[in-house]
Amino acid sequence: MPSPTLASLTTLRLGGPAEHVLTISAPADWADAVRTIGQRHEQAPVVLGHGSNVIASDAGHLGTAVVMNTRGITATRVDDTTVDVTVQAGHPLTNLTAWAAAEHLAGMECLVGIPGTTGAAPVQNTGAYGQQVSDTLDHLTAWDWEMGRMRTLPTQACRLRHRDSRFKSNPGRWTILTATFRLTRSPAAAITYRPLADELGVPLSARPPVAEVTAAVLANRHRRGLLLTPHGPAARQAGSVFLNPPVTATQATRLSATGCPVHTDGDGQLRASAGWLLEHIGYRPGYKIASGIRCSERRTLTLTAHDGATATGFAQALTELSTQVEIATGISLHPEPTQVGAWA
Template identity: 50%
Template structure:
């Protein structure tokens, strides 16, 4: 039997892969490409913290990115380019930046997963996202069968999305470059919860190390970390994106005391967690076989003993359907699922589908 994807995802779900390759040495990428079997582009796995792999065998190649390395390059304008290998944990890159007095990603500390996966969903937290500092990506293009360099403007970044998410399977990200500034101060605080935690007004620039530590403490308090063991130790964090709502829906939500935020693109976004609670869900509730809302957060689903990828997907549908029935708002799942039925790279991955 092939390597189990369950051994490489934080949900610990997923059947065996036909072929499982680990990419650990940047110098041997083309050897690895030559060894990929089958005709489809491989499924690329980082830390597996945003992946819901099917119970059935994955009929293709899976590449786990394990290359590590962070390099600094001073730029002419006194900023610094930080070049990171795809398999490096994002949390380590944040630690490195803060330790070197570099501002730009300090609010992304504690997010599980790899640097190479961060551009895929434009990973973000506390009002900061990887696209704020990302300047370029070196990737392997499975359509052109060669290395390409993509500038940030070519990556289609938006709220938890990018070209890598909307055209899945086409590129394997090998290296990312971030532009950061040397500063003892963090980026301006724009997220109200963080301002409260820092006891700092919105727009202020707190000391870099203090800001980074406050984020780590706040994540721990709010159940935004994966516990080492216990009932919530198998999870992918938030299971739904905060949905875009119409002005009329925003007014209704606000009049019931719910939060609505305006994004940088002007769109209004409601809180998926708040909508789930309005629909009757709460921390600790059983949703499907072995699938529960985590003990601390309704928006995080935990997989327990009896869980399967099928029951996890069914639980996502139960939650999304209930919110739709209550508020007429359609929630979109955040975790990505390797699509075993796909035959072309453009249909290689998809989010779990609900009715």
């Protein structure tokens, strides 16, 4: 029987064979997985949720790939308005945000429509429309491969920053198993993102009902081509391929004067629009980057894979785009998807 491929486990559908694949469907499966991996004398496996933010190597992975497919939400009442929500790592983030909206629980409504699993969300402090995981994460449980035991980490210990965390900066050490969020039964969090306020027809700092914000975010994401669909020309993608780059105040002033959107992230850092920078130097939706690799028909910042694409070619395309932007503007773009597997 041929080895399963990493391509079958990722949304880009690129990547070579994995020597072993273990699917974790229930929390009780984890102890067996750790024992099996230990018997193979592996240090740590490649861990995937939905594979929506990764580029898997054409060479594959000589070892075990773990697919985190655990599901479940447990809500614990803290007081009259506060609820602690513990979620299994494999639970789809879209399902969690929809559940929270149905329960009128605020704090995650702007994260609706983001693909991937709940366990993957703290790794890059997933965020959108002015909201991010660090706003509501209370603590999480994770397997520490270096220490060989389970650990509970409060939010502060996770070192969550703009699209970054201790898990992202030290890949391979941690496998997140559950995440607990503290949500409130109240109107939505104050709207801080201008395009969302415009979508809702409300001023900044307004607090509409959670369900209204959820619907507005989904509508805006759909119109901008930000929803991952299983079929169609944009089905094979990894979302936005670059982080919005940090810029100095001087750069921000210069860029704003030429029409580039500039915003301040949750850490107080000025950031420019990566998509605008790509279009500024000539790239457009539908543009062919390399063999089998194009900008999405809806947005330049999403690259889609087609027949003839390879993981190596995709990674090289990101390097080429970043180089072209830096030559033209002096600003460095950093890829958002994580590379997994054996890379030269």
